[in-house]
Amino acid sequence: MDNSPVVAQADASLANYTQESIHLVESAVGLNSPPKEKIGSDFDSRMMLRCLELARRALGRTSPNPLVGAVIVKDGEIVGEGFHPRAGEPHAEVFALRAAGVGAASPQENRARGATIYVSLEPCNHYGRTPPCSEGLIQAGVAKVVVGMVDPNPLVAGGGIARLRAAGIEVLVGVEESACHQLNEAFVHRILYKRPLGILKYAMTLDGKIATTSGHSAWVTSQEARNEVHQLRAACDAIIVGGNTVRQDNPYLTTRQVEAHNPLRVVMSRHLNLPESAHLWQTADAPTLVLTEKGANPDFQELLLKQGVEVVELTLLTPDKAMAYLYERGFCSVLWECGGTLAASAIAQGAVQKVLAFIAPKIIGGSIAPTPVGDLGFTTMTEALSLERVSWRVVGSDCLVEGYFPQKANSQ
Ligand SMILES: Nc1c(N[C@@H]2O[C@H](COP(=O)(O)O)[C@@H](O)[C@H]2O)[nH]c(=O)[nH]c1=O
Numbered sequence: 001m002d003n004s005p006v007v008a009q010a011d012a013s014l015a016n017y018t019q020e021s022i023h024l025v026e027s028a029v030g031l032n033s034p035p036k037e038k039i040g041s042d043f044d045s046r047m048m049l050r051c052l053e054l055a056r057r058a059l060g061r062t063s064p065n066p067l068v069g070a071v072i073v074k075d076g077e078i079v080g081e082g083f084h085p086r087a088g089e090p091h092a093e094v095f096a097l098r099a100a101g102v103g104a105a106s107p108q109e110n111r112a113r114g115a116t117i118y119v120s121l122e123p124c125n126h127y128g129r130t131p132p133c134s135e136g137l138i139q140a141g142v143a144k145v146v147v148g149m150v151d152p153n154p155l156v157a158g159g160g161i162a163r164l165r166a167a168g169i170e171v172l173v174g175v176e177e178s179a180c181h182q183l184n185e186a187f188v189h190r191i192l193y194k195r196p197l198g199i200l201k202y203a204m205t206l207d208g209k210i211a212t213t214s215g216h217s218a219w220v221t222s223q224e225a226r227n228e229v230h231q232l233r234a235a236c237d238a239i240i241v242g243g244n245t246v247r248q249d250n251p252y253l254t255t256r257q258v259e260a261h262n263p264l265r266v267v268m269s270r271h272l273n274l275p276e277s278a279h280l281w282q283t284a285d286a287p288t289l290v291l292t293e294k295g296a297n298p299d300f301q302e303l304l305l306k307q308g309v310e311v312v313e314l315t316l317l318t319p320d321k322a323m324a325y326l327y328e329r330g331f332c333s334v335l336w337e338c339g340g341t342l343a344a345s346a347i348a349q350g351a352v353q354k355v356l357a358f359i360a361p362k363i364i365g366g367s368i369a370p371t372p373v374g375d376l377g378f379t380t381m382t383e384a385l386s387l388e389r390v391s392w393r394v395v396g397s398d399c400l401v402e403g404y405f406p407q408k409a410n411s412q
């Protein structure tokens, strides 16, 4: 059973995906397509899930590259494993081949010859920062390649699979495809839409408040939910808040986990009217960037620079401009942990694709207590933004609702 990718014919040569080709790519990588028949055996699934487990070891560290894991199996035994640790370093397949004795420093038996390699993302076929993995696999003499999902990168996009097949290697595509896609949803989004995936996360009470009328917000949710937020941060490239959150909550925005990746902490502030002694500038456990507008408060800029905080002046500071800047910096995912006003403007500008709402079974009341999303200018229920692909689960004593906004192609 095989589902040969059509992406290569669709758009391999184009750097910019169009709305039409985005649909083709989305269905080729396993998104927005009806559930498919199971591809591969139970053993294939187990090996692919092992690839994902390996890939996750680099969570938050690979952007702009994807998370990829690879496992080489010979005669039913694993003879090599690897994952992509960060951009600029070799791809997952290269580490797995080395572990199987290919290109290793000391000469060993090549255990990859005649073997099957499982890779969570289609092997690349281009010279980027590293040489093409397809050629490495051909040279190593692997007999079969099992691929989780097609690579949406127009430089690859089915070309790696075609090259392997042309060399007479059996290729099976789509084993555990949706799990593979889920792990790299931010990478796929970055490639297709030329923006990082924007994730809006908030915690509210059952009556829809994120704080009391006087602004007290610690803690809305249970410890388990807060741990989940720390894990979520570890998987993201950046967290954005606005000046209000720094002034009111004085957050740390770190992952609080030993060895976990800490994302870049980003503050959007047009006038830099921020406290001089915020936790963000006083803790060095994660890097901090303040985005502002040209010429804003030079004295405060100097103070931030002295404390090791990076300051970048944009011509216009809006959620979309901030996302465009973070895209240029190579980011795949950005977590919006801001208050309602900035959240509303991020949603209105299309800077949010995914929503994670923690709902605590508490009621605090207050008709002017703050809510997670400020004014969107809607007057009728028909204007409400409906989420797609919605799921929910219990975390500690709270409920976590997840969903996606319907996506439109970026016109830029
Ligand atoms: N990291 C990764 C792949 N990444 C592919 O290669 C692109 C980056 O190429 P380069 O600049 O040479 O590192 C990246 O955007 C994605 O399309 N491919 C794979 O087969 N396995 C890997 O482990």
Ligand SMILES: [Zn+2]
Residues within 6 Å of the ligand: 091, 092, 093, 123, 124, 125, 131, 132, 133, 134
């Ligand atoms: Zn590669």
